[in-house]
Amino acid sequence: MAATAPFSVDAESEIQQEQAQQSMILMVEGMRCASCAIAVEARLKKQLNVSDAAVNFAADIAMISWQGDKPDINHLKRAVARLGYQLHTSLCPERSARLAEKMRKQLQLRLAVAVVFGMWSMMPAILLYLAPMGAVEPEFMWPLALASGLFAVPVLLYSGSHFYRVGWRTLIAGSPGLDSLITLAVWAAVLISVWQLYLGLAHVYFDAAVMLITFQLVARLLDTSVRRRASEVVRRYFQDMPDKVAVQDEAGNISQQAASSVRLSQRIILMNGQQLALDGVVQSGTGQADLSLLTGEHEPQTLIVGDELLAGCNLIEGELTLIVTATLGERRIDRLSHSINKVLSRKTALQQLTDRIARLLIPIILVAAGLAVLLAWFQGAEFTSAIGRGVAVLIVSCPCALSLAIPLVITMGHARMINTGIILRDPAALETAADVKVVVFDKTGTLTTDTPSIKQLLPASGWSEQDLLQLGLNVLYEGAHPVAKGLVASVTNTAMAEQVTPNTQGERETIVGQGTYWRGEHGTALAGRASWLLAQGIPMPELIDSGMQVHLAFQGQYAGSISFQETLRLEALPTITSLQQQGYAIYLLSGDSKQACHDLASRLGIAATQVLSERSPEQKHRFIEALERKDKVAFVGDGLNDGLALAGAGLGIAVGQANSATGMAAAVYLPDGVQQVPTTLKLAKRARKLMYENLFWALAYNSCVIPLAIFGWIHPVIAAVAMSLSSLCVLLNSVRMQGKAPTQGKKT
Structure with a gap:
C-alpha cells in the first residue's frame, strides 16, 4: 500500500463548512446498558421538531438536533419518562459517576446470584441428562426437574429482571434488541418447563434459561466495566479547577466567594501561583501566565491591561485584577466540554x-x-x-x-x-485503528519536555562560556520562569555541574515580563530581554531577540546571551522515524508559535508543509476533521487544549504526564511517552480484526x-x-x- 499523500495545509481552509444545525446536549439518567440507549434514542427521534438524536450509554448523554423550531424540552422529558428514564438539561458528571458505580455493583450482585443458584439448578439437570444411561431411576426424574426449577427461581426473578425490563422498554419504543430476544427465550423456556411439570413430565429447560441469563450478565458486566469510564470525561476536566475566587467590591474590600456565585463584570484578584477559575480581562496589574493548558504555548505570556485570561490558566508571576467576562457554564473550558460531549455522542461504525x-x-x-x-x-x-x-x-x-x-x-x-504500558480509555475508538494512515502529533509536552535546554552560549568579548553560564546561574537560580528552570536543569545534567555552582547569596528582584536583578557580593548583574537591558543603560551590540533567549550584564557591561531550545524527548525522534518508515504521514499540530514549531519539525524530519502552528483547540479539532475526510487519523497529544482533538480523532492517544481530563478524553493513554505509539497502533489493529472475526463466527x-x-x-x-x-x-x-x-x- 502506498504511503498517504501529504494533506496540504492550505486545504484546511478550502473545506466548506456544512450547514449549521442546532443541537443540545442532555443527560439521561437510569440507563443500564446499550439497549437502554437504543430505546431512548428511538423515542427521541420520534418527537416533534427533532431532526436527529444520538444517545451514548457510556457517557449518559443524548444529543438532539433540530432545524427550525426548537423541540419542547418538557415534552421530551415526558416522552423519555414513559420509558422509565429521566432527562436532564444540566449535565452532572458526579451524579452520572455515582449511578454508574451503583449499577455496576447491582450487576455484580445479580451475577453472583445467577452463579450460585444457577450452579444448584444445573446439578439436578445434569442428572436428568444422564437418565437415559440409567443414572437416575424414573420415579426420581420429576422431583429432580422440580428441584432444577426451584433453584432457578432467584435467577429468573432477580438476576434476569433487568433484561425483561429493558426488553419491554425497547419493544414499546419500537426498537427491540438483544434484551427483547433474551426475555422471549427465557420465558418461553420457563413456560414450557412449567407446563411439562404440570403434566408430570421431566423434560424441563430451566438450566438453559439460567445459562442464558448468566452468560448475558457476564457480557453486560464486561461491557459496563470498561466503557462506563467515558462518563468521567467532563468531571475530570473540572476536578482541579478552584471553586473559590477572591472578589473585590467597589470599596476595594477583598473576600473569598464561591466561583458559582460570581457574576459578569465583577472584579476578581489573581495572585502569584494561582489558577484562574473564570474567564476575565485584565483591568490592572501585570504578570506572566502559563497558558499551555488551553493553547499549548510553551513560553509564559506577559499580560497587560486589556489582555484576556481564560479559566484554567496559571499566573506564574505578578498580580492581576480582572473583570469577569464569562461565568460558570459559559467559560471557554465549558464550551470545550460541550464540544467533547457532542463528539462522544456519535456512534462508531461497529x-x-x-x-x-x-x-x-x-x-x-x-x-x-x-x-x-x-x-x-x-x-x-x-x-x-x-x-x-x-x-x-x-x-x-x-x-x-x-x-x-x-x-x-x-x-x-x-x-x-x-502489560505493555498502555492504558485503554475509550475502546470504541479502536475500531478505526486498522485504517489509520495519518498520525498527528501535538508538540509541547508530547514531543518535548516542559523544561527548555541550552541551545547556544554567546559570551561577549572578555567572557568565557563558563563565566557566562556561572553568571546566568547566579541571577536566575530558583526563578519561576521556564528559562530559569531550563538553565538550572541544563547545568545539572552536564559535565559542567562540578565546575559551575549557583551562588545562593545576594538579593534577587524580578520585573515581570522583563528580567531579573541580582545584587551579589561583587556587584550587580541583570538577566532579561535585550530591550530591558538597553532601558537600564547597558550598552548592547546590535542584537535581535529570537525565540527563547536571555541577555546578561554585570556591573553595567554586557556579558553575552544564552539561547534556549525546547528539549526533545529521547523517544521522539525514533518514534517519528519508525512511523515514517511504516508509511504513516506525520503532521505537527500545535498552539505554539510558527518559529518554534518549524524548528522542532526540522529536528524531527517532519516536512514544513505538514506543520500547523498557532492553532486553538477548536481549530485543532477542525483540522483533524478535515484530515478524517481524507484518511483515518490518530492524534497524539498532551494537555487540556488537546482534549477536543483527542476525542474527535479516529484514534486519540494521550501521552506522558497528560492531565486526567486529556487521559479520559483519549482512546488510549501512554504514561511512558510516545515510544508506545507504534505498538498501540499494532495492538489496536489486532483488536479490531478480532472484533470482526468474532462477529463473523457469531453470525456463521x-x-x-x-x-x-x-x-x-x-x-x-x-x-x-x-x-x-x-x-x-x-x-x-x-x-x-x-x-x-x-x-x-x-x-x-
Missing part, C-alpha cells in the same frame, strides 16, 4: 453495525421459531414437543456470542495493553444452527450447550489478543 445485526436477527429468529413450531405440528408432533422445538430455536439462536464479541476483545485487549454459528433447530435436530438442552459453545469459541478467539504483538514491517 456500534452501528452491531445494532443493525441485532435488529435484523430478531424478526429472523422469531420467524424461524414459528416455522419450527408449525413444521413440528405438520409432522404430527404433540403440542408440547412442537413448542419445545420453537424454544430450541430461540435458545440456540440467541446471539450470546454476538453480545460477547466486542466486550471480550476489549477486556483481553485492555489486559494486554496494561447462527446461520448453521437455526436450520438444524427448525427441523428438530437440536434438542433444547443441546441448544443451550451449543449456545454456550458458540460463546466459548468467541472467548478462545478473543484470547489471541494476549499474544505477542505482530512485527509490522514497512508499508509499500
Whole structure:
C-alpha cells in the first residue's frame, strides 16, 4: 500500500463548512446498558421538531438536533419518562459517576446470584441428562426437574429482571434488541418447563434459561466495566479547577466567594501561583501566565491591561485584577466540554453495525421459531414437543456470542495493553485503528519536555562560556520562569555541574515580563530581554531577540546571551522515524508559535508543509476533521487544549504526564511517552480484526444452527450447550489478543 499523500495545509481552509444545525446536549439518567440507549434514542427521534438524536450509554448523554423550531424540552422529558428514564438539561458528571458505580455493583450482585443458584439448578439437570444411561431411576426424574426449577427461581426473578425490563422498554419504543430476544427465550423456556411439570413430565429447560441469563450478565458486566469510564470525561476536566475566587467590591474590600456565585463584570484578584477559575480581562496589574493548558504555548505570556485570561490558566508571576467576562457554564473550558460531549455522542461504525445485526436477527429468529413450531405440528408432533422445538430455536439462536464479541476483545485487549504500558480509555475508538494512515502529533509536552535546554552560549568579548553560564546561574537560580528552570536543569545534567555552582547569596528582584536583578557580593548583574537591558543603560551590540533567549550584564557591561531550545524527548525522534518508515504521514499540530514549531519539525524530519502552528483547540479539532475526510487519523497529544482533538480523532492517544481530563478524553493513554505509539497502533489493529472475526463466527454459528433447530435436530438442552459453545469459541478467539504483538514491517 502506498504511503498517504501529504494533506496540504492550505486545504484546511478550502473545506466548506456544512450547514449549521442546532443541537443540545442532555443527560439521561437510569440507563443500564446499550439497549437502554437504543430505546431512548428511538423515542427521541420520534418527537416533534427533532431532526436527529444520538444517545451514548457510556457517557449518559443524548444529543438532539433540530432545524427550525426548537423541540419542547418538557415534552421530551415526558416522552423519555414513559420509558422509565429521566432527562436532564444540566449535565452532572458526579451524579452520572455515582449511578454508574451503583449499577455496576447491582450487576455484580445479580451475577453472583445467577452463579450460585444457577450452579444448584444445573446439578439436578445434569442428572436428568444422564437418565437415559440409567443414572437416575424414573420415579426420581420429576422431583429432580422440580428441584432444577426451584433453584432457578432467584435467577429468573432477580438476576434476569433487568433484561425483561429493558426488553419491554425497547419493544414499546419500537426498537427491540438483544434484551427483547433474551426475555422471549427465557420465558418461553420457563413456560414450557412449567407446563411439562404440570403434566408430570421431566423434560424441563430451566438450566438453559439460567445459562442464558448468566452468560448475558457476564457480557453486560464486561461491557459496563470498561466503557462506563467515558462518563468521567467532563468531571475530570473540572476536578482541579478552584471553586473559590477572591472578589473585590467597589470599596476595594477583598473576600473569598464561591466561583458559582460570581457574576459578569465583577472584579476578581489573581495572585502569584494561582489558577484562574473564570474567564476575565485584565483591568490592572501585570504578570506572566502559563497558558499551555488551553493553547499549548510553551513560553509564559506577559499580560497587560486589556489582555484576556481564560479559566484554567496559571499566573506564574505578578498580580492581576480582572473583570469577569464569562461565568460558570459559559467559560471557554465549558464550551470545550460541550464540544467533547457532542463528539462522544456519535456512534462508531461497529456500534452501528452491531445494532443493525441485532435488529435484523430478531424478526429472523422469531420467524424461524414459528416455522419450527408449525413444521413440528405438520409432522404430527404433540403440542408440547412442537413448542419445545420453537424454544430450541430461540435458545440456540440467541446471539450470546454476538453480545460477547466486542466486550471480550476489549477486556483481553485492555489486559494486554496494561502489560505493555498502555492504558485503554475509550475502546470504541479502536475500531478505526486498522485504517489509520495519518498520525498527528501535538508538540509541547508530547514531543518535548516542559523544561527548555541550552541551545547556544554567546559570551561577549572578555567572557568565557563558563563565566557566562556561572553568571546566568547566579541571577536566575530558583526563578519561576521556564528559562530559569531550563538553565538550572541544563547545568545539572552536564559535565559542567562540578565546575559551575549557583551562588545562593545576594538579593534577587524580578520585573515581570522583563528580567531579573541580582545584587551579589561583587556587584550587580541583570538577566532579561535585550530591550530591558538597553532601558537600564547597558550598552548592547546590535542584537535581535529570537525565540527563547536571555541577555546578561554585570556591573553595567554586557556579558553575552544564552539561547534556549525546547528539549526533545529521547523517544521522539525514533518514534517519528519508525512511523515514517511504516508509511504513516506525520503532521505537527500545535498552539505554539510558527518559529518554534518549524524548528522542532526540522529536528524531527517532519516536512514544513505538514506543520500547523498557532492553532486553538477548536481549530485543532477542525483540522483533524478535515484530515478524517481524507484518511483515518490518530492524534497524539498532551494537555487540556488537546482534549477536543483527542476525542474527535479516529484514534486519540494521550501521552506522558497528560492531565486526567486529556487521559479520559483519549482512546488510549501512554504514561511512558510516545515510544508506545507504534505498538498501540499494532495492538489496536489486532483488536479490531478480532472484533470482526468474532462477529463473523457469531453470525456463521447462527446461520448453521437455526436450520438444524427448525427441523428438530437440536434438542433444547443441546441448544443451550451449543449456545454456550458458540460463546466459548468467541472467548478462545478473543484470547489471541494476549499474544505477542505482530512485527509490522514497512508499508509499500
